[in-house]
Amino acid sequence: METTRRDGAGLTRELVRRALAVYHEDLPGTVRQVARDCLVDWLGCAHAGQQEPASRIVRASVLEEGGAAQATLIGSPLKVGVSQAALVNGTASHALDYDDVNLVLPGHVSVAVIPALLALAEYRQASLSEFVAAFVAGYETACRIGALVEPAHYANGFHATATLGSLGAAVACAHLLKLSESEACHAVGVAATQAAGLKAMFGSMAKPLHAGMAAQTGVRSALWAQKGFTSRPDALECAQGFVLAHGQDMHAHHALAEPAGGHHLLNNIFKFHAACFSTHATIEALRELRREHAPSPDQVQRIQVTAGTPCAICNIPSPTTGLEAKFSLRAASAFALLDMDTSRLDTWDRVTEDAVQATLERVRVELVPGMGLSESVVALHLADGRSFERAASVGSPMADKAEQSRRVDRKFLALVSPRIGYDRSLRILDRLTAMVDDAASSASLTDLFLDCRA
The missing domain is CATH 3.30.1330.120 (2-methylcitrate dehydratase PrpD)
Known part of the structure; x- marks a missing residue:
């Protein structure tokens, strides 16, 4: 039962409760389809963004540090630690500023959530269906927190991709790890105290770094919470907590309201111009x-x-x-x-x-x-x-989701096929189509990473 008051009391726990209750089999087909398109779009942007200067610098730094071989760097056979992979892949996916957006934040949810979740899913050998459910849970939570804190948060100079993206990534990873409600609240708190990113950095290498930082913060926070690391369980709404420290707007009723169509994900907007x-x-x-x-x-x-x-x-x-x-x-x-x-x-x-x-x-x-x-x-x-x-x-998503998928696929092929070939690129698209097919939803992510190697 929802116990959240208009002043936000109990909000962190209520949002976590809703997120952990997301199950793949309950998701409408259109939601699974858009989730699949988000991953296709993200993979294309990440693959093409690997060679951008910001991506190369972060990648080189991580490889110099060394670490356990747990998760793949997109487009290569190399593996690094889970949080390192989230950082590198997240930065690469936002380096071209060609990735999708949601205006309720406003910001880029996929580039914060997907790299965290993919690294963790690969390491934990999760299935595509588990990935999709966790992605939707994290995406919806990031958007609900966006509805909670905007417009003051963004107007004050915070880049929502970095800040709210960290929280969405933490919830997505908590879902995949099957954390308890209390553990997931602690993961949100740990992410909230690390979340940072300034709009003043737009036009510099620091902007794509925001996505990598959010992904790394999210996955690290969930893994630490699983091990017993604690924080305030009411980090969003408490006095001097995330919301009031970042802008003074606390619209609890907006955060809890159901979006048009029942999911914020359906309002995801894909970019077809390679710029802000x-x-x-x-x-x-x-x-x-x-x-x-x-x-x-x-x-x-x-x-x-x-x-x-x-x-x-x-x-x-x-x-x-x-x-x-x-x-x-x-x-x-x-x-x-x-x-x-x-x-x-x-x-x-x-x-x-x-x-x-x-x-x-x-x-x-x-x-x-x-x-x-x-x-x-x-x-x-x-x-x-x-x-x-x-x-x-351009503030509305495409109404024809089938045509949207076709356009996202064409964009993916244009970004990726020059690097790995047309046939392999098509094979990746076929694998990802399993996301909207219940019969194939237990497919592993392993083959996907193998196909993505340049």
Whole structure:
């Protein structure tokens, strides 16, 4: 029975109780399908992100440290300790900023939860069905805590992927380890006291590190709790606890409310532009303007982008690297106007090309209150005096989940097949389809890791 009051008393335990009650056989088919798509998307991003500078540095450091061979580094035959694998794989999966999002946080849940859970599942020889149930439990918990603490948490400068992701990862791992309710509450507390990550780091290597840190914190917290490590069991709601220390908003009724469709996971949004999500509405608006009016770039005198003040996270004015370009509305506008493919990873590295720089100089960005991360209004002002305007919003997931799966699969093949071949990439997709098939849900993760080796 729910005993949580509006002031949050008993909230940590209630959220843990709900999470531990998630069972694979009870999950609707659409939820299992989206969970499968999250893993496909995560694997593609992690595989392609291995060679990014941040990934290489963290990986090299972990290999220098040494450790028990417990869990695989994605795309290689190498194994390291469980928490080390979570750190390396988590960092790699967020290095391209191409991974999925959920706006209730707002942030990236999969890159925090999946690397923690995969490392632990491999080490404990868990099945795909156990993985899926634990993933859903952790994902839903992270989103419920997002509903609890937002908007103050994010507005105060915390990167929810790092902070709330740590808590979701801890709950997911607690579920997989079959911890008791009390042990899982302690895991949440241990994660809560470690959770950290600043939005000020966007556009630097520290942002993808946030995902790796969250994954490592989550799996480590659950493993320690299993061994008897304790914390406050009411870490979320207690005085000077996680919620009030991070922003003053405590919306217990929002955290406990049922989301549309019954699961926050169904509102997961997959990215099909390889950049910060807050650039996507601007890209889509410019694409629509190009399709409708077909202006040549040299006809355009000025591009006016109006977006919400939360989009300050992607307003680097003069990017000089691909990583900075991913957090620049001006660069995103230039690429879109020049009809450059923003789903390609190498497009963002072309930000210093003359044509891009010349177009970028014609972009003006205005950030206004009242608009969110997923909205943009773009106006094109042409040299002949004509002007065209388009508004775009990308804040809703695809309604057609079958088509969403097909698009995620195509994205995976584009990211992974150049590295391991098309046939092996297809085989991985076939294995992961077992997630939505009860008859095959006891399949092991071992073959998946073997197929992922470069």
